[in-house]
Amino acid sequence: MAVSAAAPNPLAPPWLHVPADANALAPGLWSRTVSREGGTLTVGGVAASELAERFGTPLYVIDEDDARSRAVEVRRAFDDAFAEVGTAAKVYYAGKAFLSVEVARWMDAAGLFIDVCSGGELAVALAAGVDPERLGFHGNNKSLAEIERAVEVGIGAIVIDSLQEIDRVAEAAARHGVRQSVRLRVNSGVHAHTHAFLATAHEDQKFGIGLEAAVDAVARIRSHDSLAFKGLHCHIGSQIFGADGFAESAARLLTLHRQLLEGGDVPELNLGGGFGIAYTSADDPAPIDQLARRIAETVAAGCEELDLPLPVVAFEPGRSIIGTAGLTLYTVGTTKDVPVAFQDDGESALRRYVSVDGGMSDNARPALYEADYSARIANRVSSVPPALVRVAGKHCESGDIVVDAEYLPGDVAPGDLLAVPATGAYCFALSSNYNYLGRPPVVAVRGGDARVIVRGETIDDLLARDAAYDPAAARPTASKERNQA
Known part of the structure; x- marks a missing residue:
């Protein structure tokens, strides 16, 4: 049902236009069955x-069908793009976007690995029956208990975020008699958001370590028999609409990747996630298959230029799978x-x-x-x-x-x-x-x-957490005397 035209309100932001029909559902914002x-x-x-x-x-x-289908489409987009250049891709669902037992099962059924970043998220993925080998563990301050649990269950990879974590993970792996696979999170100096990205020499943030410190950190990882170094990890931002930031970051990481090959195998490269979605009619993210092809071509060209074997390339989309669903x-x-x-x-x-x-x-x-x-x-x-x-x-x-x-x-x-x-x-x-x-x-x-x-939570649920709450002693909000006044 079309509505009559209306003049723009001067208080509206410049990107928001008066719709011809204020009942219409803008394409790209809603799940596919809406x-x-x-x-x-x-x-x-x-x-x-x-x-x-x-x-x-x-x-x-x-929208379950939408979430499931997007998971499959994202996985296939990266699988196909990297197969075309001669290597494989790994797609981890970023559980921090939305995680529940049911959603973890959907992602697992779609063939995705799952990325967790706390003991609670790990527990949810395990409760869903996901194979621990298909899990990755992130976080800048993993507790000793979280590291212990991750190693104990046989997690597929732990992303090392600091020098202290190297020794902590190594000690936990040695206690359990296993060789724990790890990645090292580094800061490429690239920060991306929507269409723009900024490339600097350093990043001032809590995650990862600088590129200049990575060679020594990897040597320290390799010094532990209980650790297996799988490769570098980098995350450049969120709600990213284009591939330019990923291309610049990949180029920087591949230079470091080449240095690290001198000391041993580097089978993988994890470029993180951050692929954006449309929240308003002004948003226009590139389709995921286009982004995957552009990134794959960039990685392949970089490896050819540096005379490197193509690594397996991993990604961690979350919002782009579950957001619009x-x-x-x-x-x-x-x-x-x-x-x-x-x-x-x-x-x-x-x-x-x-x-x-x-x-x-x-x-x-x-x-x-x-x-x-x-x-x-x-x-x-x-x-x-x-x-x-x-x-x-x-x-x-x-x-x-x-x-x-x-x-x-x-x-x-x-x-x-x-x-x-x-x-x-x-x-x-x-x-x-x-x-x-x-x-x-x-x-x-x-x-x-x-x-x-x-x-959903009820008032009873909220009160049940209050240690001073005694249901037997609870009073109505108004006393009898007040009601009689």
Whole structure:
């Protein structure tokens, strides 16, 4: 249903254009099974209104077919691209984006390895039945207990992040009588985000070690009989739309890779992840198969120039697999129009605040990174012209914004159901109990069915963690005396 044209609101950011139809679902933002049927948004063959009625809101919804198919497509893209240049690829699903037992099983079934970065994430992957040999363990400060557990279960690779970790992992491996495979995380001096990248001599960050220190660090790794050096690891950033940053980083790493070959085998090169997705209509990430081909060609050309054998090349996508497969449903509670001055003479325009029943506890990315999202009314369509809205959460925090700027039909009202796309990555993973809100459930939808894959938290769950809470002594909020007053 098309809506009438509306003039742009001067408070809108330059990239946000007034839509011809404020009900339309922008391509690239939503999972592949999302559509409108009779005006109602559906995902996986299930109506958003039915999901809200059955499971409540806020609600994380994961399109299972979309997540599974993207995992297979990403793996095939890198497999095919590197097979064409004469080597193989390894694709690790970056569990930090979203990890649950069910999702770990999906990734495993799609043929992906899985990257974890804590003892908890390791426990989830093992609970899913993933072969420990197909796991990698990241982190800049792995505890002794985490290292011990990883070695004990036979993890496939540990990414060494500091000089101290070399000895810690070596000692744990020696205790268990195994030779533990490790990679060394290095900083290439390349930092990438979206289309741009910056190349410097050094990086000031907590992860990894500098290129200039890597030769000595690898020699130290090789000095331990209980360690097997597999290769270098580097991560250049996140939400990357192009291949130029990867190309520059690969070129720098291959120069170091050549030096390391003088002391022994270097069978692998891990270029990390960070491939981006679309969160708004202004985002235009390159297709993953194009990125894979460009990176493969760059690595092959670099190896040819340096007269190097092609290593196995590993990657760690997370957001690009699970991000677009997810959406979050909210219920609108209140709306208010706020006049905002935009000129020195005091001329103002209206910004409509649409408050929903979730917020920064279920999506911290806008508050943490000023991340932009989109939204649509999910339970109906409207012919009312669009209005500029800011979707706000319910937390006692002025920075609690879910969608900073969006055009929705001007009759958006309390009781409406809002859908925010592309929330599969880093929303559930970063969720909290701020203001004592329970974390929402996660529901997987597929073929007209919906099932809970992560249970939501109740007030009872939250109180159960409070050591001073005594259910038997709990009182109602108002005393009898007050009620009688």
